[in-house]
Amino acid sequence: MMPQSMCCVVYPASDKLDFQRADISEKIYTFDSSTWVQFRILTYRMLLQSWRNPNYLSLKVGLYVFLILIVSMLFWRMGNDGSKTLFNFGFVYTCVIVFLYVPMLPILLQFPNEVQLLKREYFNRWYSLNAYFFALTIARLPLELANALVVLSLTAEDGEIEFRISLLLGTMYLACVYITTGQPLEVVRYLQFLIICLLTAISSESLGFAISSTLSVVNSTFVGPAMAVPLMLLAVYGLGGESTNIPLYIKPFMYMSYLRYALEGLVIATYGNNRAALICPDEEVYCHFKHPKTLLQETGMEKANFWVAITGLVIFYIIFRSIFYFLLRRRLSMKRSFAALNIVGRFVKSYFTTGHV
Numbered sequence: 001m002m003p004q005s006m007c008c009v010v011y012p013a014s015d016k017l018d019f020q021r022a023d024i025s026e027k028i029y030t031f032d033s034s035t036w037v038q039f040r041i042l043t044y045r046m047l048l049q050s051w052r053n054p055n056y057l058s059l060k061v062g063l064y065v066f067l068i069l070i071v072s073m074l075f076w077r078m079g080n081d082g083s084k085t086l087f088n089f090g091f092v093y094t095c096v097i098v099f100l101y102v103p104m105l106p107i108l109l110q111f112p113n114e115v116q117l118l119k120r121e122y123f124n125r126w127y128s129l130n131a132y133f134f135a136l137t138i139a140r141l142p143l144e145l146a147n148a149l150v151v152l153s154l155t156a157e158d159g160e161i162e163f164r165i166s167l168l169l170g171t172m173y174l175a176c177v178y179i180t181t182g183q184p185l186e187v188v189r190y191l192q193f194l195i196i197c198l199l200t201a202i203s204s205e206s207l208g209f210a211i212s213s214t215l216s217v218v219n220s221t222f223v224g225p226a227m228a229v230p231l232m233l234l235a236v237y238g239l240g241g242e243s244t245n246i247p248l249y250i251k252p253f254m255y256m257s258y259l260r261y262a263l264e265g266l267v268i269a270t271y272g273n274n275r276a277a278l279i280c281p282d283e284e285v286y287c288h289f290k291h292p293k294t295l296l297q298e299t300g301m302e303k304a305n306f307w308v309a310i311t312g313l314v315i316f317y318i319i320f321r322s323i324f325y326f327l328l329r330r331r332l333s334m335k336r337s338f339a340a341l342n343i344v345g346r347f348v349k350s351y352f353t354t355g356h357v
Helices: 016-030 037-050 054-074 082-123 127-142 146-154 155-178 188-214 215-237 258-271 292-298 308-330 339-351
Strands: none
Touching: 016 082, 016 292, 037 054, 037 127, 054 082, 054 155, 082 127, 082 188, 082 215, 082 258, 082 292, 082 308, 127 188, 127 308, 155 188, 188 215, 188 308, 215 258, 258 292, 258 308
């Protein structure tokens, strides 16, 4: 005979269970504050965290000052010298490399640890992923438009000052090296040069976010520079010959590198748009690259277009940001359904991890 306590179990009806599940689900997946409020608070917090880290700001300022000195000494007054045109092309490529590594490497070192904090706050329902993603995008975007949006939505002076410092560092570097290396002092050319460099910077940063959103610090610092190598090689492929000499099967791979668009944009900003002949010094008998069109032909960029370069960089920025958002959402999901990424992740951890994380 069964105990009386076991005979008194009453199971609720299925419709009541469904109602309870719906009520619990509604409480779990809703927030007390709106997405806009979350966005404002998160943006302010990110800016304030950067401002309260003086060591990082000092290191960043010191790095840019060091780069200004080194680049200025290496390429001093070469921009209008017809005998040193190839060296000045090296300066243009140096700017591409600077705005590849300087924005990307700090993200590879910092963001994997920040993801752990994000997971804890996200699963505690402090804020939504959309609010975090857009706050991170605005806080890191080094454009004056983003600065205006932040100023309109925030009132904290610390955040505004820090963001202006981050914005000014990149433009300070460009303004200094552009003048010291003797580039053409034309407003249109300088603005084109500045826009291409800033688009390259935010694209590199987005690529760093996409890599570090899934991998650990050790694996991110390995995968990031390793991925940058083929991108740099494809960017300069075809030097020494016209674009017609580049094999057809190579061209699609060249334009899969966003650095190719960056390099073409900077070269066109410097030597395109019917620039006048360069000065050939008296001590030189012959300056082969006196005419800018000769350089464009030798680098395979005689058909390059500035607006195509702008469009390509914007598209790559959107692609990298979309990949970053998708991988971050998958990282925060309780059900990871994309098996291919799990296989790749296990492969990297098995064969390329150099230490415990």
